[in-house]
């Protein structure tokens with residue numbers, strides 16, 4: 001391995017992450033499920049996971065789900081640096097989904113992730129770059145090893161031997177998810193990138209700390225404002241979509257929004273009670 005064992009102190013996070021990856025591959029191999037399926041986004045966490053897979057010397061594939069709302073710089077970065085990346089197109093774009101659902105995605109009604117981001121990997125062992133440090137929700141709801149089966153509750157497993165055994169014998173069909181860098185901090189990520197001399201997307205040098213879907217409702221308002229300033233074409237596209245959405249609303253007369261611009265402002269800045277009104281309107 002290129003990195004000294006002490007790089008992250010006594011509890012070497014690199015070795016732990018590689019051990020998780022190797023364990024996942026052993027499981028995948030024993031079930032004839034082939035190479036590990038890496039859910040790749042072009043962001044800093046993804047590039048770290050891809051590098052760890054390379055260091056683990058196991059077979060893996062990098063898969064990217066096209067969302068149609070990714071920053072062009074991220075797309076270019078992936079095209080330039082990951083020639084073997086497997087690209088998957090969406091069935092319906094974010095804009096089609098908004099028109100169909102009569103609503104933009106919100107923190108409470110987040111219909112787009114399952115349609116755009118979380119597709120693929122069924123029946124495979126999947127690796128993600130999920131980290132606890134990203135949010136309290138992730139800290140409370142995610143574990144190094146997870147089992148997703150349709151119609152069943154997600155099963156979570158820790159690193160210890162007993163829990164790994166459960167993960168090993170789990171016979172449910174669905175998707176196995178391994179989060180090898182779940183315990184890494186932002187600093188760990190950047191130290192590793194620096195140490196391994198990995199290329200990363202230029203947007204990080206423009207002070208974007210998180211890169212992903214432009215205008216994602218899960219991002220803080222200041223970040224979304226910055227994104228729409230940086231890529232005004234996407235702002236225009238959202239407003240045009242909201243106009244179309246309003247035209248095609250059932251019971252239009254009950255809707256308090258009159259223009260796409262009004263919907264956009266509500267979507268970005270919110271207005272007390274509007275979420276509830278919208279839900280009533282949808283019923």
Ligand code: SF4
Pocket residue numbers: 067105110112113114116117212213215216217218
């Ligand atoms: S906009 Fe946000 S919530 Fe929607 S798919 Fe993208 S990351 Fe998921």
